[in-house]
Amino acid sequence: xxxxxxxxxxxxxxxxxxxxxxxxxxxxxxxxxxxxxxxxxxxxxxxxxxxxxxxxxxxxxxxxxxxxxxxxxxxxxxxxxxxxxxxxxxxxxxxxxxxxxxxxxxxxxxxxxxxxxxxxxxxxxxxxxxxxxxxxxxxxxxxxxxxxxxxxxxxxxxxxxx
Amino acid sequence: xxxxxxxxxxxxxxxxxxxxxxxxxxxxxxxxxxxxxxxxxxxxxxxxxxxxxxxxxxxxxxxxxxxxxxxxxxxxxxxxxxxxxxxxxxxxxxxxxxxxxxxxxxxxxxxxxxxxxxxxxxxxxxxxxxxxxxxxxxxxxxxxxxxxxxxxxxxxxxxxxxxxx
Numbered sequence: 001x002x003x004x005x006x007x008x009x010x011x012x013x014x015x016x017x018x019x020x021x022x023x024x025x026x027x028x029x030x031x032x033x034x035x036x037x038x039x040x041x042x043x044x045x046x047x048x049x050x051x052x053x054x055x056x057x058x059x060x061x062x063x064x065x066x067x068x069x070x071x072x073x074x075x076x077x078x079x080x081x082x083x084x085x086x087x088x089x090x091x092x093x094x095x096x097x098x099x100x101x102x103x104x105x106x107x108x109x110x111x112x113x114x115x116x117x118x119x120x121x122x123x124x125x126x127x128x129x130x131x132x133x134x135x136x137x138x139x140x141x142x143x144x145x146x147x148x149x150x151x152x153x154x155x156x157x158x159x160x161x162x
Numbered sequence: 163x164x165x166x167x168x169x170x171x172x173x174x175x176x177x178x179x180x181x182x183x184x185x186x187x188x189x190x191x192x193x194x195x196x197x198x199x200x201x202x203x204x205x206x207x208x209x210x211x212x213x214x215x216x217x218x219x220x221x222x223x224x225x226x227x228x229x230x231x232x233x234x235x236x237x238x239x240x241x242x243x244x245x246x247x248x249x250x251x252x253x254x255x256x257x258x259x260x261x262x263x264x265x266x267x268x269x270x271x272x273x274x275x276x277x278x279x280x281x282x283x284x285x286x287x288x289x290x291x292x293x294x295x296x297x298x299x300x301x302x303x304x305x306x307x308x309x310x311x312x313x314x315x316x317x318x319x320x321x322x323x324x325x326x327x
Contacts, residue, residue, distance in 0.1 A: 003219040013227060020234045021241060077210060078203050092214055099215035102208075118176040118209060119216030146173040146208070153204035153211075 001041055004115050005048040005108075007100045015051055019044040038129070045112070045130055052108035061105050061152050070098045078157050102149055109133075110145035117142050165191060168198045172205040 002012040002019070022043050023030075030039055066074070073094045103111045112131070116122040117138075122130075127138045168191050171184050180188075192199035227233075244252075254261075310318075 003222045017234050017237055021238060024238055077207050095211055095214040096218040099211035114212060115216055119212045143173050149208040150205045153208050154200055157204055
């Protein structure tokens with residue numbers, strides 16, 4: 001769960017540790033109505049969101065921020081037809097780097113909705129249950145995140161000569 | 163000019179979840195609209211990036227740190243130990259050094275105030291012990307040698323009076 005939010009292993013482990021400590025401390029408050037996994041996941045989600053909220057969000061990603069590899073990757077992907085991608089570990093790492101930087105420009109709640117729905121294929125209802133938000137809030141968050149990410153990439157693709 | 167209907171379609175749901183008819187509508191439109199074409203390309207790249215990030219997260223969670231459980235248990239025991247310590251002890255742990263140094267300073271000042279003699283008393287004692295006045299010291303007079311007995315004083319006075327008569 002924590003790896004959805006934090007790419008850096010140490011940060012993810014810190015979040016996971018805090019989650020378990022909170023869970024141990026509040027074990028009496030778990031009434032057994034839902035599943036233990038769901039209860040834990042909700043604590044983890046809130047913990048990770050709080051950590052992300054406390055961290056400073058990155059300003060808008062601009063072309064000048066991109067490394068040479070990332071610019072090349074973007075140019076190549078934009079000109080490639082969908083489904084043409086070949087698995088390449090190096091390219092995957094570049095893509096994950098770029099994705100992380102893009103996600104860091106989004107508000108934590110938008111980021112969560114986007115990664116869960118678009119990245120992991122979760123339904124709006126599942127995200128709503130996990131976070132305790134209403135379904136319409138989840139939809140709005142995901143819509144806003146998609147729009148922001150798409151607009152940022154449009155600017156980047158324009159800046160890389162595409 | 164960008165068509166808001168196309169953009170809303172792109173942002174409303176994940177690209178992978180768009181219906182065939184929606185995708186067809188988008189493809190037909192972007193053939194004649196360069197701006198929407200760019201938006202469509204950006205949406206495709208965005209979806210790809212988010213997917214890559216999710217895949218990487220799944221891979222990372224599969225290779226979790228084997229010592230994680232030990233680390234969490236250690237942190238839990240530490241937290242529990244911290245909670246068991248009484249409030250006064252926790253306060254002392256936090257401010258002990260400062261309080262101790264303040265107490266030591268106060269004690270030292272008290273000792274100096276009550277046990278050590280004050281400067282006035284010291285002066286008086288010095289005067290009492292040393293039989294020399296400031297004049298005798300300055301004029302270097304041997305006070306003991308010049309000391310006259312009462313008889314000598316009286317006789318000296320009367321001799322002077324007799325001579326005067």
